[in-house]
Amino acid sequence: MSTRSTASFRAAAVPLIAAFALTGGLLTACSSSAVADPVALSTRSQAHSHAGQGSDLPAASAEASLYSAMRTLWDQHMAWTWSTVVAFAEDSPALDPTIARLLANQADIGDAIAPFYGEDAAAQLTELLQTHITLAVPVLTAAEAGDTDALDAALDDWYANARDIADFLAAANHAWAKRDLRDMMETHITQTTAYAAAVLAGDYESAIATFDEAQAHMAEMADMLSAGLIAQFLERF
Template sequence: MVQLHDAMRKLWMEHVQWTRSYVVSAIAGLKDQKDVLARLLKNQQDIGDAVKPFYGDAAGNKLVELLREHIMLAGKVLDAAKSGNQADLAKFNKEWYRNADDIAKFLSAANPNWSQKVQQDMLHAHLQFITDQVTARLKKDWKADILAYDKGQDHMLMYADMLSAGLISQFPDKFK
């Protein structure tokens, strides 16, 4: 149980950290942007791989697909915000939230301990924390940027704990 708990926290902390690195790189136009994106996408694979022992390869791969879409849409939202293209920002933001709802639906269907509404609320809050970081960074409001990151980090730890608790409840025999 402790190993699962710690592994889940590590995976979701990496998600937050590599997302942060990508936001910084993309907004600043740094040369490491593609490498950071590749590492962030690897994290999505790692998260999907972590659920395969519980739900199988097909479900793990489906989660990877949904999480990769989450990242690619986040990049489109960020690019639209950076360029000031309000039409694209609205369009991609809507798609980003739809993807979060798809992830919530997928996870809640896999585990009765993960309510779809709670999943949606948690994932929507995650998107808002990222939005707050991007908005603050674009405004060069470093204190607000850091605050949004810190709040998002705390939120993802709660999310990871919720996922671990759900797995432990659903598969108690795997933890004896």
Template structure:
């Protein structure tokens, strides 16, 4: 009798285990769907806009370095585009911190670019004394940016932002030196690192804004007429 019922028992156990697995999978999928639903369109839009602005920052910074070091005729046009990017970044925070704060960030970032331009010129001329002095100004400006942002949002740590900005400066310096040496593979590698790094910074800024202003990112549902 025991042998007679064994196949049926095995079948029931297997079915039970399968159902348990199915329930577990359903719960996991539900969790994933819940996580996905937490990303509202407004969050996605800010994340996309912020990433694009900082990717543009890396693209046009390198483009300016190449133009300046090789005396290309597009140097001023590229610089104008790069400076516009700093205003674009400032504009992104205006809906949350106001017009004055957005313009202040843009001013700090323009100073970052202006110092970078002087460093490129000094490095090209082989003037190491000026490069050293300008690098100190560059890091002071990075401190000012980190201080300004961390003062606006408690979710943005001064030390974290400072570290992120210092790494950015280091990578730009590598690009300049690699271009001067004609180390194109090194230039490309540093540019790739810089882009990934700045996408990470963009995400830090986006996450901080969403945490500070959750009401601005709530999903809105249109009501159907009865």
């Protein structure tokens, strides 16, 4: 799936930023020590068909477990992001615990690569993913202050972090093409921005439709990550 231009990304981000600024809300970050085991996580999900595999794939296979677990992690990412946006829009007391759970998911995703790339790599990915959340703070601060220059700089940082995440993964596994990963991450940001803006505008019908697209896109990215791990560590599967 192709990504939008930087200009389009900014255009999509402005309504979200403005809505956030109007309510005066700020996201807060927290650290997480949660550990995600890709195989263990799969016990709560059903094996599904994926590229190169038939619908009769044994549920107990290592490949099916990885695909299922990766989908679970990114599904949780989508669910808690949506919950965070809704809690924020409603000024709900659930906001802080929901943000904490969302950031814990970033650690879960980071830790999921530890069995393949080690604890240091897991920590690096977690830091990149949690930075992806905390970079919302300067964006919101600049929007609230009406500082256009600071807002542009904050958006540049947010966008650059998405590239950093893609580039980190691409460097770890050549089965993941850098351009493909960048497109995946950039599209994820744009879709998230679009449905969040709709939620904050009270247009839940549009928000849900866009979220469905974003969730399908994230499932595609999860499968892409699983396929790359299997290709690189074929002896484990």
